[in-house]
Amino acid sequence: MMKWTEVAPQNWQNWHWQLKNRLNSIEDLEDIIQLSPEEREGLGAPHHFRVDITPYFAQLMDPTDLNCPIRRQVIPLGRELQPFEGMMADSLAEEAQSPVPGIVHRYPDRVLMLVTTHCASYCRYCTRSRIVGDFQATPSLNDLAAQIDYLRQHPEIRDVLISGGDPLTLSDVTLGHLLKALRGIEHIEIVRIGSRVPIFLPQRITPELCQLLRQFHPLWINIHTNHPREITDEVAVALARLADAGIPLGNQTVLLANINDSVEVQRQLVHNLVKHRVRPYYLYQCDLVAGAGHFRTTIAKGVEIISKLQGYTSGYAIPKYVVDAPGGGGKVVVAPQTILAQRPNHRIVLKTYTGETAIYQEPADY
Ligand SMILES: *Cc1c(COP(=O)(O)O)cnc(C)c1O
Ligand code: SF4
Numbered sequence: 225m226m227k228w229t230e231v232a233p234q235n236w237q238n239w240h241w242q243l244k245n246r247l248n249s250i251e252d253l254e255d256i257i258q259l260s261p262e263e264r265e266g267l268g269a270p271h272h273f274r275v276d277i278t279p280y281f282a283q284l285m286d287p288t289d290l291n292c293p294i295r296r297q298v299i300p301l302g303r304e305l306q307p308f309e310g311m312m313a314d315s316l317a318e319e320a321q322s323p324v325p326g327i328v329h330r331y332p333d334r335v336l337m338l339v340t341t342h343c344a345s346y347c348r349y350c351t352r353s354r355i356v357g358d359f360q361a362t363p364s365l366n367d368l369a370a371q372i373d374y375l376r377q378h379p380e381i382r383d384v385l386i387s388g389g390d391p392l393t394l395s396d397v398t399l400g401h402l403l404k405a406l407r408g409i410e411h412i413e414i415v416r417i418g419s420r421v422p423i424f425l426p427q428r429i430t431p432e433l434c435q436l437l438r439q440f441h442p443l444w445i446n447i448h449t450n451h452p453r454e455i456t457d458e459v460a461v462a463l464a465r466l467a468d469a470g471i472p473l474g475n476q477t478v479l480l481a482n483i484n485d486s487v488e489v490q491r492q493l494v495h496n497l498v499k500h501r502v503r504p505y506y507l508y509q510c511d512l513v514a515g516a517g518h519f520r521t522t523i524a525k526g527v528e529i530i531s532k533l534q535g536y537t538s539g540y541a542i543p544k545y546v547v548d549a550p551g552g553g554g555k556v557v558v559a560p561q562t563i564l565a566q567r568p569n570h571r572i573v574l575k576t577y578t579g580e581t582a583i584y585q586e587p588a589d590y
Contacts, residue, residue, distance in 0.1 A: 227255050228283055236280070239428040243344065243393075246276040253277075253299065257287040266300030273515055274357030275300060277345045281424050284453065293451040293483045298345055301518065308517035310550070313354045315512040317552030324374045326363045330554055334383035337371055339363060339402065343390040344424035349478060349516040351548075356389050372405045375412065382413040392421035392428055396436050403440040416444040418476075422462045423447060423454050429462035434469040446474040446505060450484050452492040460500055467501040474505035477543065479526050480519045481510075487532040494533065494541040504543035509558075512550055523547060523558060531560040535577025 228236070235241040247253055250267045259267070267275065277298045285299075286292035314320075318328045318336075328336040341355050341362040355361045363371070375381055384406055391399065406415050421428045437443055445466060449455065467473055475497050479485060484493065494504045507529070510520045526545045533542045546555040565573040570586040 228279060231279075237427050239425055239430075242278045242280055242425055242427055245279050246345070247279065247282050248275045248277070253282075256282060257285055257295065259299075260290050262301045262303070263290075263299050265302030266304055269300070269302065269305060271300050271304065273300070273304075273348070273350065273353040274346050276343075276357075278425050280427065280458065281345050284456065291482060293489075294453055296483050297347055297349075297450060297480070300348055303518050304348060304515050306517055307514070308520075310512045311514055311517065312512050312550065313514055315550050316351065316548050318352070321552050324370045325367050326371050327374050329378075329381075330552060333380055334385065335375070335381055336385050336387055337375075338388050339368060339371075339386055339391050340389035340394055342388065342393045344393055344421050344428070347420070347478075349480060349510055349513070349519045351511040351513050351516075352389075353513060353515055362389070368402065372409075375406070376409050379411045382411060383416070384412055384414075385416045385418060387418040390419050390421050390424075391417050392419040392425075392433075396433060399433075400436055403437075403443070407440050414442045414444060415440060416446060418446045418448070420448040422459060422466070423449055426456075426458040426462035429465050431465065434465045434471075437466075437471060438469040441470060444472045444474065446476055447502060448476050448478075449493065449497065449502075450477050450480060451489060452496045455493075455496045455500065463500040463502060473500075473502040475502045475543070476506045476508060477504070478508045478510055478519075479521055479529070479545075481521050483519070485521050485525055485529075487529050490529050491533060491537060494537065494543070498538065498541045504541055506555070507543040507545045509545070509547040511548055527558060527560050531577075534560070 250259065250264055253259060253267065281294065281298065285295040321328050321330045323329055326338040328338070341358055343356060346357050350356050375384060403415065406412055463473065477484065477493065484490060497504055507526060509523060509526055510516050530542065530545045545558050547558055548555050562575050563572060564575050564581060567573060570588050572584045572586060574582045574584055576582055
């Protein structure tokens with residue numbers, strides 16, 4: 225891309241440089257891609273959700289293809305602002321399930337801990353767009369201390385999922401303090417970080433960061449990848465560093481219309497992920513959040529994708545397809561129907577991956 229040829233490699237590799245030079249206006253973007261009228265409308269509108277794209281991620285965009293899956297995830301369209309049936313600002317009722325600001329306590333033994341509202345780039349369909357990208361809403365050190373206090377006072381919590389925003393946009397020093405505080409709480413068995421930084425800003429995954437993270441095991445990281453084109457050579461280096469630091473890696477994907485709503489794209493994506501030691505974890509149905517209307521698919525589409533992966537590829541490569549229940553009920557696993565019938569005499573009729581039937585004879589005396 226013309227614009228970037230003069231950037232010194234040491235700048236390009238520097239994650240602070242990448243953040244400082246993010247693109248967010250029509251002027252920035254028309255330098256590197258041909259903007260469509262609808263993209264101009266989206267960028268020109270007083271959009272409710274922040275736009276910011278790292279130069280690294282921006283150079284992956286196709287300059288002429290409006291359907292480029294990279295481009296569609298980060299550049300707003302005019303129709304983003306259109307309301308739709310069922311739309312909610314906080315479709316997962318996170319605010320209602322928040323005992324202290326930033327903690328979402330929905331399940332008995334684990335919590336979500338929102339530590340920042342900053343991300344490296346902003347996904348147009350973000351489920352938390354009500355706060356993400358709003359720097360006024362970012363938790364203060366006092367808020368973080370109150371979150372830690374809550375965890376300390378709740379011995380039933382054995383698993384903490386650090387998210388945001390993107391926790392890996394925090395400095396090494398802040399992350400170190402946070403992880404140390406969590407590790408100081410005896411009943412917290414595992415800590416996980418949810419981050420899209422390895423995809424948007426792989427330069428952030430420095431050897432120093434990995435050296436820091438590995439001190440806090442058992443630490444798991446879930447990345448967020450939607451399309452095989454996101455897994456570049458730079459991302460491969462970042463993922464190898466994390467995996468070599470002993471961090472089990474998972475991936476979550478959001479099912480997005482015209483971006484990854486096909487078996488072929490999903491298959492390439494999961495194969496790419498396992499090659500890089502990342503285990504596909506969840507495929508999410510797109511939430512009913514403002515801004516995401518034009519990204520939504522039917523639930524049948526997700527079921528179809530799973531049914532065409534199961535049996536056709538390694539079990540390791542197949543995520544669970546989940547719908548995060550509107551209203552805050554938690555994730556609901558949706559899977560293809562495989563029990564076809566229960567026949568007399570304890571005979572269960574099952575459907576195989578090719579669509580044939582098989583009979584499993586159950587014990588009569590269990
Ligand atoms: C997704 C989520 C978790 C973690 O759920 P797992 O199914 O264990 O990965 C925890 N708390 C909240 C509020 C969540 O949304
Ligand atoms: S990285 Fe995650 S939190 Fe940030 S904008 Fe994307 S979906 Fe939202």
